Amino acid sequence: MRRWFLLPFITWIATVPVTGRVARAIDLRLEPSVLGQVREGYWSDETEAPIELYGDLGVSGLPHGTTLDAYFRLEEDFARWDDETDFFIGAMRVPNAPGGLDVQLGRQIVAESPVGLWDADSGQIRLGVADTPLSFTVFGGQPQYWEPTFGPVLLSQDEQIFGGSVRLMRFRGGALALGYLQQNREGRELMQQVTLSGTRTFASLPGWPSLYGNFAFDSDRANIDRVRVGVQSFVWRPNLLLNFESGYYKPQDGGDVVVRDFERREDPIFQLFSVSELLQFRGGLRYQMSRTLSAFTDLSYQRYERTQDSFVDGYVWSTGALYLPGGDGLEMVRVEYYGIDGVGGSVNGGRVYYENRVYEQILFRAKCDVAYYDKATNQDGTAIGSLVGVGYELAQGLVAEVNFEANRNQLFPEDYRFGFFITYSAGYTTQPELRRDYVGNEWRPWPWAPAQTGPASWGPRPARWTRDPGLPSSGWAAPTFAAVAAAREAEKERQAAGEPDAADGDAPGQAPATRAASATEAE
Amino acid sequence: MTQRARLLAGVCLTIAAFSACRDILPQNRFLRPRTTAQRSLSTADARHKFSHAGHDKILAQEGVTCADCHRFDALIDTGSQPLASVLSGTAQYPGGAACHFCHGPSETRLASAPSACLTCHANLVPLLPANHEIAWLRVHASVASADPAECQNCHRDSFCVNCHQNRDSILTFMHERNYLSIHSVDARANPIQCGSCHREDFCIGCHAQATR
Numbered sequence: 001m002r003r004w005f006l007l008p009f010i011t012w013i014a015t016v017p018v019t020g021r022v023a024r025a026i027d028l029r030l031e032p033s034v035l036g037q038v039r040e041g042y043w044s045d046e047t048e049a050p051i052e053l054y055g056d057l058g059v060s061g062l063p064h065g066t067t068l069d070a071y072f073r074l075e076e077d078f079a080r081w082d083d084e085t086d087f088f089i090g091a092m093r094v095p096n097a098p099g100g101l102d103v104q105l106g107r108q109i110v111a112e113s114p115v116g117l118w119d120a121d122s123g124q125i126r127l128g129v130a131d132t133p134l135s136f137t138v139f140g141g142q143p144q145y146w147e148p149t150f151g152p153v154l155l156s157q158d159e160q161i162f163g164g165s166v167r168l169m170r171f172r173g174g175a176l177a178l179g180y181l182q183q184n185r186e187g188r189e190l191m192q193q194v195t196l197s198g199t200r201t202f203a204s205l206p207g208w209p210s211l212y213g214n215f216a217f218d219s220d221r222a223n224i225d226r227v228r229v230g231v232q233s234f235v236w237r238p239n240l241l242l243n244f245e246s247g248y249y250k251p252q253d254g255g256d257v258v259v260r261d262f263e264r265r266e267d268p269i270f271q272l273f274s275v276s277e278l279l280q281f282r283g284g285l286r287y288q289m290s291r292t293l294s295a296f297t298d299l300s301y302q303r304y305e306r307t308q309d310s311f312v313d314g315y316v317w318s319t320g321a322l323y324l325p326g327g328d329g330l331e332m333v334r335v336e337y338y339g340i341d342g343v344g345g346s347v348n349g350g351r352v353y354y355e356n357r358v359y360e361q362i363l364f365r366a367k368c369d370v371a372y373y374d375k376a377t378n379q380d381g382t383a384i385g386s387l388v389g390v391g392y393e394l395a396q397g398l399v400a401e402v403n404f405e406a407n408r409n410q411l412f413p414e415d416y417r418f419g420f421f422i423t424y425s426a427g428y429t430t431q432p433e434l435r436r437d438y439v440g441n442e443w444r445p446w447p448w449a450p451a452q453t454g455p456a457s458w459g460p461r462p463a464r465w466t467r468d469p470g471l472p473s474s475g476w477a478a479p480t481f482a483a484v485a486a487a488r489e490a491e492k493e494r495q496a497a498g499e500p501d502a503a504d505g506d507a508p509g510q511a512p513a514t515r516a517a518s519a520t521e522a523e
Numbered sequence: 524m525t526q527r528a529r530l531l532a533g534v535c536l537t538i539a540a541f542s543a544c545r546d547i548l549p550q551n552r553f554l555r556p557r558t559t560a561q562r563s564l565s566t567a568d569a570r571h572k573f574s575h576a577g578h579d580k581i582l583a584q585e586g587v588t589c590a591d592c593h594r595f596d597a598l599i600d601t602g603s604q605p606l607a608s609v610l611s612g613t614a615q616y617p618g619g620a621a622c623h624f625c626h627g628p629s630e631t632r633l634a635s636a637p638s639a640c641l642t643c644h645a646n647l648v649p650l651l652p653a654n655h656e657i658a659w660l661r662v663h664a665s666v667a668s669a670d671p672a673e674c675q676n677c678h679r680d681s682f683c684v685n686c687h688q689n690r691d692s693i694l695t696f697m698h699e700r701n702y703l704s705i706h707s708v709d710a711r712a713n714p715i716q717c718g719s720c721h722r723e724d725f726c727i728g729c730h731a732q733a734t735r
Binding site: 126135145170173175228278346349366411 | 534673679707718724726
C-alpha cells in the first residue's frame with residue numbers, strides 16, 4: 001500500500017555499488033528507530049497502540065561534495081488502524097556545484113527569518129564571492145505542515161514563500177545579513193519583510209561578549225514586525241555565563257482594525273491573544289561552581305496589549321542545578337524549579353531528570369515533572385508527567401529501551417503508557433572499502449536529549465574561550481606556525497598593495513621562517 | 524502509603540541504586556564501567572582522518588617540512604619498549620593546532636582547506652562552542668538566521684529535522700505530558716512562542732473536540 005516508503009532504502013542501497021567506481025570515500029549514514037507505545041486514548045476510551053518507524057538516511061562525499069538526506073516517519077496505530085502522522089522528506093545539497101554555487105533542493109528548512117522558519121518543499125541557491133564576506137542566497141517553495149490537528153484543517157496550506165539574503169559582512173564569530181522574505185497564502189500576499197540579522201563576538205573586550213539581533217520590517221504595511229537584540233558574555237571569576245535579550249514583536253499592523261479572517265493573519269496564534277504588539281525582556285545566568293556542578297536561572301517578562309488599551313504582563317522563570325557525577329557526562333542529575341505567572345493564572349512546578357550511561361550496555365533514565373496550577377478560570381490542581389526507562393546496548397550503536405510513563409492532568413487523572421524503542425545509529429565509509437566508521441549514538445544514545453533536557457543541560461567541560469585555536473601559544477611547534485602565519489599575513493598585505501607574489505621567488509622547500517623573514521625584509 | 528507513593532519511592536530507590544553502583548557494588552559484566560567514558564570528551568577520533576598523501580602538495584607549497592610537525596628529536600628513555608612505543612606515538616602527534624592552522628576556525632585558515640568541523644570530527648561533544656552553553660535553545664534562531672552556513676559546519680540537517688520536523692512523536696520532545704494542564708497559562712504569559720511551531724489548527728482542533 002505504501003510502497004513509496006521503500007524509496008529511501010532503495011536510494012541508500014543503490015549508492016553502495018556506485019561507491020566502487022569512484023576514487024573518493026563515500027560516507028553512508030543510517031539511523032533508523034522503531035518506537036511504540038500502548039496507552040488509553042485521550043479523546044476516546046479505546047486502547048491505542050501506535051508504532052513509529054523513523055528513519056534518517058544520508059549519503060555524503062559524492063562528487064561536488066553532494067549530500068543526499070532522507071527522513072521519514074511511518075506511524076500505524078495497530079489498535080485503531082490510523083496513520084495520520086506519516087511524512088517523508090528528501091533533500092539534496094551540492095555545496096560545491098559548478099560556478100561556485102551551493103545548491104539545495106527538496107524538503108528542507110528555509111528562511112530562518114526573524115518571524116520563524118518554514119519546512120518547505122523548496123530550492124535554495126547560495127553563491128559565495130571568493131575572498132570577500134559576500135554570499136548571496138535565493139530560495140522559494142511551498143511550506144509543509146503535518147502536525148496532527150485532531151480535527152479539520154482550518155488554515156489553508158496553499159502557501160508559498162520566496163526571498164533571498166545577502167551576507168554583507170563576516171566577523172570573527174559572527175556575520176551580518178540583509179534579507180527579503182515574502183509569504184503568500186491563497187494567492188494573496190501575507191507579508192513582505194525586509195530583514196537584517198547579525199551576530200558578532202568581540203574577542204578583544206573583557207568577557208568576550210557576543211551580540212546578536214535581528215530586525216524585520218514589513219515593507220508593504222510600513223510596520224516593524226520584530227526587533228530582537230541580545231548579548232551573551234562570560235565572567236571569569238566567578239565562572240558566570242550571562243545572557244540578556246530584549247525584543248519587540250508586532251506581526252501585523254491593521255491599525256485599529258482587528259484582522260478577523262484567520263487566513264489573513266500573519267501569526268494567528270499570537271493574534272488570538274493580542275491585538276497589538278508585545279515587548280519582551282529575558283535574562284539568563286549559568287554559574288559553574290565546579291567541574292561537575294553548575295546552577296542556572298532564567299527569567300522572561302512579556303507585556304502585550306490584550307484588547308485595546310488593556311495591557312497585561314506575563315512572567316516565565318526557571319532555576320535549577322545540573323550535577324554531572326564523575327564529570328564525564330555519562331551520568332546526569334538535573335533539578336529545576338519553574339513557574340509561570342500571567343493573565344491566565346499561575347503555575348509552580350518542579351522537574352527532576354536523571355540519566356545513567358556509566359555501565360557497559362545498560363542505560364537508565366528517569367524523569368518527573370510535577371506542576372501545581374491555579375488558573376484564572378478557577379481551575380486548580382496538580383499535573384504530573386513522569387517516565388522511567390531502562391535501555392540495553394545490544395550491539396555497538398544498537399540500543400533498545402523499554403519505558404513506562406505515569407501521567408496526570410486535569411482531564412485525565414490516570415494516564416499510564418508502556419513504551420519501547422529500538423534505535424540503530426551508525427556510519428559507514430567506503431575508504432578503502434565499505435566498513436563501519438563511527439557510531440553516531442555512542443556518545444549519547446538518546447536522540448532527543450539536547451532539546452529535552454534544556455538549554456543548560458549538557459556540556460561537562462568548564463566554560464572557556466579560546467581566542468585563536470589555530471595558533472599554539474606555546475610548545476615546540478609554536479615558532480614554526482607563528483612564522484607561517486606571519487608569512488601569510490605579509491602575503492595578504494602585499495597582494496592588497498598590488499605587489500607581485502613573493503612566494504614566486506622562493507626556492508623550493510624554503511623554510512617558512514626564512515620566508516617570513518624575507519617577507520619582513522621586503523616590507 | 525498509597526500505591527503512587529510506593530511507585531515514587533521505588534523509582535527513587537532505583538535511581539539511588541544506579542548511582543551507588545558506580546562506587547560501591549562489585550563489578551560484574553553488566554556493571555563494569557564503560558571503557559569509553561573518557562572518550563566522550565576526547566577529540567582523538569579526528570586524528571585518524573589525516574592523510575599524508577592528501578596533504579603532500581599543500582605542505583610542500585607552504586614549505587612545511589616533516590620536522591615542523593613531528594618531533595623526531597624527542598629523546599624517549601623509559602627502559603620499557605612498550606611504554607616507549609606509546610610515548611613515541613604521543614610525541615610524534617603534532618596536536619589539533621597543526622590541523623586548525625589551515626582548517627578553520629583559525630584566522631590563519633586557508634580558503635582551500637575545508638573548515639567544517641565534520642571534515643575530521645565525528646564526536647562533536649568536546650567541540651561544543653561557548654555560546655551554546657546557556658539559553659542556546661532560545662538564542663540559536665538569531666544566530667542561524669545571520670549565517671546558516673555556520674551551523675552546517677558542525678551539524679547535519681538531521682540535527683535540525685529531529686526537532687523542527689519530527690514533531691509529535693511518541694517520545695516527548697519539547698513539552699512534558701503534564702503540559703496539557705498548564706499550556707493555557709503559558710500561552711497567555713508568553714503568546715509569542717506558540718506560533719514558532721504550531722498553527723491555529725492545532726489549538727482549535729482539540730478545543731472544538733473537547734466541547735463536543
